[in-house]
Amino acid sequence: MDRISPPRVRRAIRSLASLFVSFTAGSIRGVERRTPGEVDYRLARQHLISEYRKGRLAQHEVCDAHPELMRAARECAQPSREDCPICEAHKLVLVSYVFGPRLPSFGRCITSAKELKALSKRSGEFSCYVVEVCPSCSWNHLARTFLLNPARSA
Structure with missing residues (x-):
């Protein structure tokens, strides 16, 4: 019987392991499936x-939302189930902005x-930015970005 050299064995094991191991975010338990191009x-x-x-x-260094972002948070945000991590007194809201062709700068x-x-x-390629905001203490943080139409922009 021929003996296989150790480097060949290692390569064979690696190639077999890659068939069974997934490195996508969806393969991690508890991580929700997201759209292509999404940044969390x-x-x-x-x-x-x-x-x-x-x-x-x-x-004052972390609760520094721009007045226009605070206005959007009060008037046109989506409610969230999460409490503010800073003041812990109010629920966060989500403000979404879209950037793309034929939209304001x-x-x-x-x-x-x-x-x-x-x-x-x-x-055209449109990008959406979702910002979480606390209407009470002005905490704000970019939660995620994603492409609205990733299949057409690719």
Whole structure:
């Protein structure tokens, strides 16, 4: 019987292992499936909250929402089930902005899922930015970004 050299064995094992191991976000238990091109900022958020709780950042440094973002949070945001990680007194709201062709340079604030769906049907590449905001203490953080029509823009 021929003996297989150790490097060949290692290569064979690696190629077999790659058939059974998935490196996608969907393969991790508890991670929800997302759209292609989506960027989630949870790690950056957790780091910022951790630094605040350790006393390395003051409240005025993390609760600094722009007045226009606060107006959008009061008037056209979607409610969230999450409490504010800073003041812990109010629920966060989600403000969504879309940027793309034939939209204002400052983006368009989305007020409903219907409006978002209509924009996703238009031609061109549209990016959506979802910001979580506390209407009480002005905490804000970019939650995620994604392409509205990833199949057409690819």
